[in-house]
Amino acid sequence: MNIVAVTGMDLTYLCEHMPEDLASRVHFHWFKNANEASKHIPEADAILTAGRMNPEIMKQATKLRWIQTLSAGVDKLPLQELNERNIVLTNARGVHTVQMSEFTISLMLQWVRRSNLLHDQQQKHVWDHQIAFDELYGKTLGIVGAGAIGEAVARKAKAFDMTIIGLNRSGTPLPAFDRTVHGEDGLQQLLSESDFIVLLLPSTSKTRRFLTKDHLGLMKKSAFLINLARGDVIDEQALTEALQEGKLAGAALDVFEQEPLPTNSPLWRMDNVIMTPHIAGSSARYTERASSIVYHNIRALLNGDDMINVVNLTEGY
Missing domain, CATH: 3.40.50.720 (NAD(P)-binding Rossmann-like Domain)
Known part of the structure; x- marks a missing residue:
């Protein structure tokens, strides 16, 4: 052969x-x-x-x-x-299961422990021990796409005492999740209840623009969105506007509608965005x-x- x-x-x-x-x-x-x-x-x-x-x-x-x-x-x-x-x-x-689940946890920790700010202050020789931090403990994590990677994320998140909601096609219960949901009603529940939302969907004709502007409006203003799926599963323009207008606290984006991300994209300059160049699965x-x-x-x-x-x-x- x-x-x-x-x-x-x-x-x-x-x-x-x-x-x-x-x-x-x-x-x-x-x-x-x-x-x-x-x-x-x-x-x-x-x-x-x-x-x-x-x-x-x-x-x-x-x-x-x-x-x-x-x-x-x-x-x-x-x-x-x-x-x-x-x-x-x-x-x-x-x-991708090991590296992408580890990467997801690292992004959530990076957000609540304000690693980007700490790094910037180190570069500027700023000593500020009064910075306010948050925790993962007790937070709700919504995983949109509860497949193998989603299950690995859920297992690791359980170590931080998080509550895990997963969206899959059938709503079939899965061991690593506190609750699984399906369909549009389930998606809306997940988005409205979660402090962290992770997108792990494949890019297909059924998942393109899966998350719309209306969906973003259902999220808590304090929520943090992580997209490790594909750039086209979300309305990127609507996401950018939600981040700019404070309707969403922050986002970690590894994938984009156009890659490399154009230099004129406002996402490059936003303090509440963590950007990586489509490397979540690298190992x-x-x-x-x-x-x-x-x-x-x-x-x-x-x-x-x-x-x-x-x-x-x-x-x-």
Whole structure:
């Protein structure tokens, strides 16, 4: 089987730790860009990508049966074409659980312990021991998207004695949550009751602009919003205005409607916004975790077994 990886990600671990039973049956080629990979694409049975696909690759890959993306999100891939050509798509769902749940907790602590202000005052040699701080203890955390990452966030938040509300599609109770809700009524309850709201939704046709201006109006003025999902799951302009007008206390944003965020965006200059450049899922162990999914799926394709993390091309996740 011919597998072509086209990504700037470091796949050294994946290549060096390929199990022997796979290495003897697979021709694995890794290239940093599509131009370098071009002569191998026509013979590729499978392609590895970091989440994007050059349209020219799809035209050239006439033998393609399977695409493995090393991202969880698949919104940048040609799902309709894959569906029409009966190409299986699998993602890296599950590899972000540890780092994204840790990152969420760190952002909430950064907010209540005012880490940004403390850092600024250190740079200015300001000694002020009268700064007022808040706590996570006793606060309510609403998690919009109570999947694997959401459950990991909930478990960690429980260590801080927080109350956890989760939104999922069915409202099915989950062990790490005090309460789970579903539907528009459930979303409104979550937003109105939570001190912290974390967005962990995939980007699909059903979740774009999932949170509207009206939804933002339901939140407490003291609430803090964290978006680690995709920039298009919320009305960014409405969020910016709510932050500017004091209708929302603050936000931590790792994703944006346009990335990189344009330099003229007012979000860059707002003291009540913590910004990061789409790195919540980054970790030194990322490739190691993703490799186990890749190895399983290579073996499954070779042996005719079930692959894991198969994406529903119609639903988009």
